[in-house]
Amino acid sequence: MGTDIGMSEPSPRSSLQFDGDEMREFGYHVIDTLVDYYASRAERPVAEKLDYGALDEILHEPMPREGSPWRDVLEQFERQVVDSTNHVDHPRFFAYIPLANNFVSVMADSLAAGYNIFNAVWLQGPGAAQIERLTVGWLRQIFGFPPESGGTFVSGGSVANLTALAVARHIQLGDDMQGAVAYCSDQIHFAISRGLRVLGFAPEQLRKIPSDENFRLSLPMLKEAIAADRGLGRRPFCVVATAGTTNTGAVDPLNALADLCQQENLWLHVDGAYGAPAMLTEKGKGALTGLERADSLALDAHKWLFQPIECGVVLVRERRWLAETFKEQPEYLKDVEQASEEINFMYQGIQLTRQFRALKLWMSFKVFGLDAISDAIAVGFENAELAERLLRQAGCWEIVTPAQMAIVTFRYKPANGDERLANRVTHDLVGRLLEDGYAFASGTQLREKTVMRICSNNPRTTPDDVKGTIARMGQLAVELEAGCVDMPTSD
Numbered sequence: 001m002g003t004d005i006g007m008s009e010p011s012p013r014s015s016l017q018f019d020g021d022e023m024r025e026f027g028y029h030v031i032d033t034l035v036d037y038y039a040s041r042a043e044r045p046v047a048e049k050l051d052y053g054a055l056d057e058i059l060h061e062p063m064p065r066e067g068s069p070w071r072d073v074l075e076q077f078e079r080q081v082v083d084s085t086n087h088v089d090h091p092r093f094f095a096y097i098p099l100a101n102n103f104v105s106v107m108a109d110s111l112a113a114g115y116n117i118f119n120a121v122w123l124q125g126p127g128a129a130q131i132e133r134l135t136v137g138w139l140r141q142i143f144g145f146p147p148e149s150g151g152t153f154v155s156g157g158s159v160a161n162l163t164a165l166a167v168a169r170h171i172q173l174g175d176d177m178q179g180a181v182a183y184c185s186d187q188i189h190f191a192i193s194r195g196l197r198v199l200g201f202a203p204e205q206l207r208k209i210p211s212d213e214n215f216r217l218s219l220p221m222l223k224e225a226i227a228a229d230r231g232l233g234r235r236p237f238c239v240v241a242t243a244g245t246t247n248t249g250a251v252d253p254l255n256a257l258a259d260l261c262q263q264e265n266l267w268l269h270v271d272g273a274y275g276a277p278a279m280l281t282e283k284g285k286g287a288l289t290g291l292e293r294a295d296s297l298a299l300d301a302h303k304w305l306f307q308p309i310e311c312g313v314v315l316v317r318e319r320r321w322l323a324e325t326f327k328e329q330p331e332y333l334k335d336v337e338q339a340s341e342e343i344n345f346m347y348q349g350i351q352l353t354r355q356f357r358a359l360k361l362w363m364s365f366k367v368f369g370l371d372a373i374s375d376a377i378a379v380g381f382e383n384a385e386l387a388e389r390l391l392r393q394a395g396c397w398e399i400v401t402p403a404q405m406a407i408v409t410f411r412y413k414p415a416n417g418d419e420r421l422a423n424r425v426t427h428d429l430v431g432r433l434l435e436d437g438y439a440f441a442s443g444t445q446l447r448e449k450t451v452m453r454i455c456s457n458n459p460r461t462t463p464d465d466v467k468g469t470i471a472r473m474g475q476l477a478v479e480l481e482a483g484c485v486d487m488p489t490s491d
Contacts, residue, residue: 026070033074038103042460045437046090054080086440091461092469095442097246097274097300100458101308104367105360109308112356119356120346132358133343138365139299139313142279143272144292150319152348153357156312157273160298162195163314163349165238167296168267169199170325172237181229183207184240185217187247189271192240215401215446217241217252219260226264238267243288244275247444247453248400249384249407251275254290261295270294273312274457275405277304280374283381287405301361304377304406304457311357314349322348376459380406383456383466390470396477398422400451409446409453412477423450425480432476439469 018026058080088099119128136151154160165182173180177200184192186208196206207225212218217239226236239261241252254270261268270276270291276299278284279291291297294317301311316322327347346352365373384403391397391410400409412425427450430443441454452473456466 029071029074033078034103034106041087041089042091042465044087044090046093046440047086047434047437048083049437050084055084089458090440091458091465092439093458094454094456094469095440097303097455098458099302099309100306100460101302102306102364102368104364105307105311108360108363112359117356117359118353119358120344120352120354122342122344125356126342128356128359129343129345131362132345132356135358135362135365136313136315140315143276143297143315144279145297145315145317148319149315149317150322150348151313151315152322152345153354153361154312154314154349154351155310156302157189157271157298157300158191158195158312159350160273160300160312160314161189161191161269161271162198164269164296164298164316165192165195165240166199166350167316167321167325168238168269171321172267173235177201177205179233179235180237181205181207181234182238182240183209183222183225183236185209185211185215185242185245185252187211187215187217187245187250188240188242189246189273191273192271211250215245215248215250217257219253219256222257223260226266236264236266238269241268241270241294242275243270243272243291244278244405244407246274247446248409249275249403249405249455250401251287251405254288254293256290258290258293267295268293269296269298271298273298273300274303277301278377278381278405280370281378281381284377284405304380305361305364305373306376306459307360307364311361326350377457379459379461380457383461383463384408384454386463386466387454387456387470390467394470394474396474400446400449406457407453407455409444409451411449411451412481414481421481421484424484425477426450426452428480429473429477432480433473436472436476438472439465441469441473 087093088096089101117128118124119132122129132153136153139151140147140149152163154163169175169177169180180201182196182201182205184206188208193203193206197203207229209218209221209225222239229236239257241254241257243251243254258268260266272291275284276288276291276297279288296317297315299313299315301307301313302309305311326349345354381403384406388399388403388408391399391408396413397410398413400411402408412422412429414421414425427443429452430441433440441452443450443452445451454469
């Protein structure tokens with residue numbers, strides 16, 4: 001037997017492999033590049049000037065039939081991708097929600113990818129499943145959820161919110177959406193309305209309640225809306241609260257909402273994608289009182305827990321709700337469950353194929369410790385409060401909302417009090433900052449006012465970064481106002 005049929009051994013390239021020396025050289029080069037980036041990050045411009053020729057070059061590259069040296073490919077990545085990227089982890093990036101990761105978690109992602117860990121089926125990786133279960137348990141303790149609660153890691157806040165709303169639909173409504181109504185404030189993240197739409201709810205089944213003077217969900221108006229819907233035969237089923245809105249950092253009145261939901265037999269979901277980790281600080285605990293009473297919670301660990309993208313989590317008050325909502329068991333997976341205490345995370349959400357996302361959060365908790373992470377979160381509060389003080393002292397800014405959850409909003413205040421000019425300068429300042437490159441802050445609209453906002457949740461932001469940014473914004477705003485003289489203004 002053993003007839004030679006003329007097949008040759010595959011080459012290293014056709015089997016998609018490097019030898020050991022080449023892997024080390026490639027890997028060390030990547031590590032050196034990252035270390036150099038981290039060491040020089042604060043000296044780099046926040047936003048790189050765009051090279052449209054390089055961007056156009058990307059789109060016109062033909063499909064490669066032959067391979068290229070990895071050094072050439074890495075150089076192309078640096079030139080075409082990194083050099084056109086806004087650095088959301090830069091200490092002077094204050095726009096949107098900054099995403100300040102940490103090197104331990106970057107290495108954890110590399111390990112999870114390198115070992116190609118499939119964290120969906122217990123039998124394929126029981127150690128990974130236990131790490132995820134443990135890390136979810138730590139988060140449960142941080143947020144005050146009961147021992148019977150559970151959760152799962154997902155890509156980010158959008159999928160975490162979608163997952164929680166799917167559980168609410170199943171447990172609260174038995175998946176019968178006829179006449180069902182959910183409620184939120186007008187400051188809610190669009191992930192909520194989009195998630196409900198994906199789940200099959202019509203737009204009119206979400207009531208956006210006007211927020212109060214502090215941009216929080218108005219309890220009196222919410223009560224009126226629920227009573228009105230019940231009077232019309234509709235089925236109120238869910239209130240979505242926010243723990244740290246993107247616009248202003250406002251936290252809805254969680255305790256009062258929990259009381260109302262208990263009285264009205266409604267599901268309370270909290271979108272804590274940004275603000276929930278502030279529970280690790282004394283100031284955050286005070287602002288987030290009542291969070292522990294939610295039926296479900298969504299959070300982004302890649303925001304205020306300093307993880308690389310992607311790292312979202314959803315928690316629910318009873319772990320069994322996840323499996324009751326998502327479990328489907330085809331014939332080819334009937335042998336994966338060996339014991340009741342095992343967790344197959346493919347039954348805890350919408351993903352079958354799923355990364356080992358929990359590893360990076362587990363590893364950073366282990367290496368840094370919870371006290372250090374708590375201190376890092378507290379830095380965000382301090383820097384936002386410093387920014388507010390400096391803005392007030394400068395005399396040319398109006399504080400729209402004071403510092404809360406590391407966010408402060410403000411607008412330019414011309415000496416002549418011209419509202420149209422204030423809106424125009426404030427609006428144009430965003431683009432001017434982007435061109436300048438020293439720092440970046442984003443804008444938004446609050447009750448027909450154009451405002452700037454600073455979000456300072458990066459623990460590597462220094463007081464000098466904040467001072468320099470406020471000074472630079474003031475200088476640029478004065479230049480913009482001068483450029484608007486004798487020119488028509490508009491809202």
